[in-house]
Amino acid sequence: MREEIVFAGFGGQGIMFMGKAIAYAAMNEGKHVTWIPSYGAEVRGGTAYAMVIISDEAIASPLIKEPTICVAMNGPSLRKYEIKVKAKGLLIINKSIADSEAKRKDIEILNIPITELAQEAGDHRIGNMVALGALLGRKKIISLESLISGLEDIVSSAYHNLLPVNERAIRKGFEYGSR
Amino acid sequence: MAKKVLMCGNEALAEAAIIAGCRFYAGYPITPQNEIPAYMSKRMLEAGGVFLQSESELAAINMVFGSSLTGARAMTSSSSPGISLKQEGISYLAACELPAVIVNIMRGGPGLGNIAPSQSDYFQAVKGGGHGDYHQIVIAPASVQEMADLTMLSFDLADKYRMPVMILGDGILGQMMEPVEFSLQPSAFSLQPKDWILDGCKGRKPRVIKSLILNETELENFNLKLQKRYREIKDKEQRCEVLYGEDSEIMLVAYGTTSRVARSVVEKLRKIGKKIGIIRPITLWPFPERTFKKLEKSVKSFLVVEMSCGQMIEDVKLAIDCAKPVHFYGRTGGKIPDEDEIIKELDAISGFSDRRSDRG
Incomplete structure (x- = not known):
């Protein structure tokens, strides 16, 4: 197993955190992982991406040219990364926000109303967790439980009161992605 | 652990x-x-x-x-x-x-x-x-x-x-x-x-x-x-890591992040039988000259890959007294050499990846 994942969206959508959450959970399952952030002069509302590789074998280059999975959390990142996704790869699109549609026919496309599902889970700001759930619903890279239990370690204890709503969002996304 | x-x-x-x-x-x-x-x-x-x-x-x-x-x-x-x-x-x-x-x-x-x-x-x-x-x-x-x-x-x-x-x-x-x-x-x-x-x-x-x-x-x-x-x-105190030192015709030379990309290239080309390896200096000073001197006898040429316009390449040439061709590929300004670019460079040097794997 080897997946090369790009998470992309606006700064402030929790893009870096999505990558860290899945990389951390995968590490705990004994997998090799790398995580690289975009670390330019990023600001809230600017573009942000995180590159995550999860593999059963040691990872030489941590850089991703053609992701096998891309999560596009907004329109600009959809337009930027649709062309880069590897043939037969998976493109997850936040259709609540994206202002255009994907055109590729050689990849799997999952359009998902992320903001609405996050709202249903209890907080419109946690669309990133919905997207992660959907990703695991579609591709069994790691178990849902690893992801959920991992959050406890990487979320600052000051915010542990938000863990239940995050879990709900992940499960909602998972359900949607498993369909 | x-x-x-x-x-x-x-x-x-x-x-x-x-x-x-x-x-x-x-x-x-x-x-x-x-x-x-x-x-x-x-x-x-x-x-x-x-x-x-x-x-x-x-x-x-x-x-x-x-x-x-x-x-x-x-x-x-x-x-x-x-x-x-x-x-x-x-x-x-x-x-x-x-x-x-x-x-x-x-x-x-x-x-x-x-x-x-x-x-x-x-x-x-x-x-x-x-x-x-x-x-x-x-x-x-x-x-x-x-x-x-x-x-x-x-x-x-x-x-x-x-x-x-x-x-x-x-x-x-x-x-x-x-x-x-x-x-x-x-x-x-x-x-x-x-x-x-x-x-x-x-x-x-x-x-x-x-x-x-x-x-x-x-x-x-x-x-x-x-x-x-x-x-x-x-x-x-010379330190370096060598992969496929025994039978490589071409040795990539890279350190740091660039060595990770170069290593991916080596793994990719080894899978199709290419005789390629990598020397990754861990100490840049002292430069691991002894390893280069040893490998220089069996290697046909070196390709140094850096995120610069060509700096470490000078130490590679000095280490082997220019006894073998030393090629260079670099990106700069914050760009990182990618795997395909390095493979293309290897091709330009020797038609490397086009050669049939069964040829010695």
């Missing part, structure tokens, strides 16, 4: 410095190394040491100078433009035979450049960026685990040879997160008392640490003493 944690390279380096016994850190903020001072600002206090955000890079390196001569394990970090500012201080550390660890998480240059990864400070690091006939040991990690392990080694080497050691990383290594285990303990060496420090001379002869030596003979003799030590280091 210690528990694996997911950390970025900068933080892993900082934590390893604490474990190695570093109790003085001074630095001035600059991307892409800010996680080092940020981490130290919290962790150093827990460890009972001193964290100081100085007013400038010059102040930081001179504070390191001061704490080192009182016997502390001391470190500063910066990125390219900030490291240029520290050069005077590094020359003084070398002149006063003071151990110190200096971290350069390189970014695009020259000048203020940009904050993207780069390897264009190689010359500055290995050829002596400050004035005078001195060297610093230069260590090049290639993973977050090595950011930790080699930091511990750097403190040991600095104390052992009483000289500055530079850890030469790049923006990717600093920012990237990978699993890391802090399983190393400070070596026995690091626990030895230092008999040269300035810690108050009550009851003993006063000691002097200075770099001003006006008498020509004395200064020449001091230089010869340093050179003798440098020869010893060249003899004992």
Whole structure:
């Protein structure tokens, strides 16, 4: 197993955190992982991406040219990364926000109303967790439980009161992605 | 086995410095190394040491100078433009035979450049960026685990040879997160008392640490003493990693992040039977010349890959006395060579990837 994942969206959508959450959970399952952030002069509302590789074998280059999975959390990142996704790869699109549609026919496309599902889970700001759930619903890279239990370690204890709503969002996304 | 944690390279380096016994850190903020001072600002206090955000890079390196001569394990970090500012201080550390660890998480240059990864400070690091006939040991990690392990080694080497050691990383290594285990303990060496420090001379002869030596003979003799030590280091401390040294026709040569990309190329081409390997220098000074001399006999040519316009390539040519062709591929300005570009370059050299794998 080897997946090369790009998470992309606006700064402030929790893009870096999505990558860290899945990389951390995968590490705990004994997998090799790398995580690289975009670390330019990023600001809230600017573009942000995180590159995550999860593999059963040691990872030489941590850089991703053609992701096998891309999560596009907004329109600009959809337009930027649709062309880069590897043939037969998976493109997850936040259709609540994206202002255009994907055109590729050689990849799997999952359009998902992320903001609405996050709202249903209890907080419109946690669309990133919905997207992660959907990703695991579609591709069994790691178990849902690893992801959920991992959050406890990487979320600052000051915010542990938000863990239940995050879990709900992940499960909602998972359900949607498993369909 | 210690528990694996997911950390970025900068933080892993900082934590390893604490474990190695570093109790003085001074630095001035600059991307892409800010996680080092940020981490130290919290962790150093827990460890009972001193964290100081100085007013400038010059102040930081001179504070390191001061704490080192009182016997502390001391470190500063910066990125390219900030490291240029520290050069005077590094020359003084070398002149006063003071151990110190200096971290350069390189970014695009020259000048203020940009904050993207780069390897264009190689010359500055290995050829002596400050004035005078001195060297610093230069260590090049290639993973977050090595950011930790080699930091511990750097403190040991600095104390052992009483000289500055530079850890030469790049923006990717600093920012990237990978699993890391802090399983190393400070070596026995690091626990030895230092008999040269300035810690108050009550009851003993006063000691002097200075770099001003006006008498020509004395200064020449001091230089010869340093050179003798440098020869010893060249003899004992060359480090590198070699993959497929036995049967490779072409050897890639790369360090740091670039070596990770080059390694992917090697793995890809080995799967289709190509005779290619990689030499990854871990010490850039001393350069692992012995390995090059040994492999030069069986290798047909070398391809050096760097995030620069061609700096380490000079040391490769020197190491093999230009006995074999040494090619170069580099990207600069914050660009990173990608696998396809390197393979294309290999093709241009020898039709490498087009050749049938069953041909010797």
